Amino acid sequence: MPRVDFLGTGNAFSPHGRMHALALIDGDILIDAPPTVITQLKRSGYSSGQIRHLLFTHWHGDHIFGFPFMMLERKFVTNREMEVGLEIYLRPGGKEILSGLCETGFPGSLESLDTMVNWNEEEDGDVGDTDWKFNRFPVNHNPETDPHGYELIHSSGFRMLHCGDSGPCPEIDRRAPKADVIVVEMGVPDIGDFPHHHRPSDVISLSERNPHAKILVTHNYSSAKGRQEGFQNPSLPETICQLEDFDSLEIFEDGSFEIINKI
Ligand SMILES: [Zn+2]
Ligand SMILES: [Zn+2]
Incomplete structure (x- = not known):
C-alpha cells in the first residue's frame, strides 16, 4: 500500500516540537535532505541505506544540509557494500552544489560521490522502477535557490502535488485541479507580505479554489499541537490538515486515502 x-x-526555524519538513514515500523515495535527515529517518525506524531515490526541491539549507551526513552514513555504515543504488533528481547545477557541501562537510571522505549516486536532471519521468512518476515544476520562492515542486503520480491514478517551498503561484494553480492531495508549505504567519511563502490566508485561499483536494500543510511556522511556546497553530477550516511530525498518508487501491496521526 503506497x-x-x-x-x-x-519551517527553517524548526518550531517547538517540529523537525524540518521532510517527506518519505514508500520507505525509499525521499524529498529533500534537511540537516537532521539521518536522525529523522532513524527515529521513524528507517535508515539512510534504504533510500533509493532522492528528489531535491531547491537549494536552501533546511532542504540540503543533511546530504553530506546521509552520504557519509551510507558509505561507512548503512550501505557499505553499495547494494542499494541512489538516484538523485535535481536541477542542472545541483551536482556542483551537493558535491561542494560534501567536500566542505567531510573533506576527502566523499570524493567517490559519482560511484555512489546516479545524477538525474530530467524534468519528468519514472521514479526508477517504483510505481510513481514525477513531473518537476517551477514555483515562487527565492529565485537564487532554483525552487521547484514535484507532481507525483502513482500507478493507481492517485496524484500528489508537493509544492516545495513556495508562495502562491500559477504553476501550482495549474496543477492543483487534478491533484488528490496538495502538500503545501506554510512557512510564515499572516503578519505581512511574503510572496515566497504561503501564509494561513494563502492556504485557505488555495483550499477554497480547490475544494476537491485535501490540503496537507507542512513546513509550518507554528509550534506542534499542544506546545505552549512559540507561535500557536492558526485555526484553519477542517478541509485543511496541519500535519504533525510522524503523521502519515496511506493510499488505498481504489485511490482513496487516509491521514494517520501517530501521536
Ligand atoms: Zn524551507
Ligand atoms: Zn526554502
Whole structure:
C-alpha cells in the first residue's frame, strides 16, 4: 500500500516540537535532505541505506544540509557494500552544489560521490522502477535557490502535488485541479507580505479554489499541537490538515486515502 511518512513538518526555524519538513514515500523515495535527515529517518525506524531515490526541491539549507551526513552514513555504515543504488533528481547545477557541501562537510571522505549516486536532471519521468512518476515544476520562492515542486503520480491514478517551498503561484494553480492531495508549505504567519511563502490566508485561499483536494500543510511556522511556546497553530477550516511530525498518508487501491496521526 503506497504511503507517505512526514518525518518533519517545521519551517527553517524548526518550531517547538517540529523537525524540518521532510517527506518519505514508500520507505525509499525521499524529498529533500534537511540537516537532521539521518536522525529523522532513524527515529521513524528507517535508515539512510534504504533510500533509493532522492528528489531535491531547491537549494536552501533546511532542504540540503543533511546530504553530506546521509552520504557519509551510507558509505561507512548503512550501505557499505553499495547494494542499494541512489538516484538523485535535481536541477542542472545541483551536482556542483551537493558535491561542494560534501567536500566542505567531510573533506576527502566523499570524493567517490559519482560511484555512489546516479545524477538525474530530467524534468519528468519514472521514479526508477517504483510505481510513481514525477513531473518537476517551477514555483515562487527565492529565485537564487532554483525552487521547484514535484507532481507525483502513482500507478493507481492517485496524484500528489508537493509544492516545495513556495508562495502562491500559477504553476501550482495549474496543477492543483487534478491533484488528490496538495502538500503545501506554510512557512510564515499572516503578519505581512511574503510572496515566497504561503501564509494561513494563502492556504485557505488555495483550499477554497480547490475544494476537491485535501490540503496537507507542512513546513509550518507554528509550534506542534499542544506546545505552549512559540507561535500557536492558526485555526484553519477542517478541509485543511496541519500535519504533525510522524503523521502519515496511506493510499488505498481504489485511490482513496487516509491521514494517520501517530501521536
Ligand atoms: Zn524551507
Ligand atoms: Zn526554502
